[in-house]
Amino acid sequence: MRVTTKLTVCFGGLLLAAGAGAGIASAEPDVEAIVNSPCNYSQVVAALKAQDPAAASQLLGNPIANGYLQQLVAAPPDGRRGLIAQLQKYPQLAAYTGTINATAATCSQY
Template identity: 55%
Template sequence: MRIATKALIASGGVAAALLGTAGMASAAPDTEAIVNTTCTYPQIIAAVNAQDPAVAQQITSDRQAVGVLQGFVAANPQQRRGLIAQAQMFPQLTQYTGLINNVAGTCNNF
């Protein structure tokens, strides 16, 4: 397992959840919205803050979570798929599925 994924799980998993569990509840995960997002890190954080300020605070107060989320945003779609596959190994992150889908669908508005 990559160091970044371990760090996120240790720090609450919020950023990993934001980048890795969209669609996990369905039989065939649909992660394309988050994989192909054109949103910037500030747009994603603004969308998270608008939908769940506590989660946004968790992310922004943890340097490792910020770094991983920024790395995800900077990655190309194929790299994002790999990061998502790693995060999907942690079923405890499924609680963020709705938030992820909402963020992926609204972050361009910020």
């Protein structure tokens, strides 16, 4: 998998579980929190920077991953569900569960 694809998948995964208590590794994670998240792009980025500066740097330095983030955050609930369904096909996202949960827990505070 190309690096840009990995970053896109990684960050999409971060957003996928924002607000979800369940990790990506579970069979059916609760995605309603991200689907209905009130967090905007700036809040998600600020939370990610606080939780994992290295991941934030990679994301912000990658136009594809950053664009995916903006698309996901800007999408209405049904659009988010579709984007999330695409991301759930990548088991390698399980490695980012800690960062995902930390970002989810704090994005509304930014």
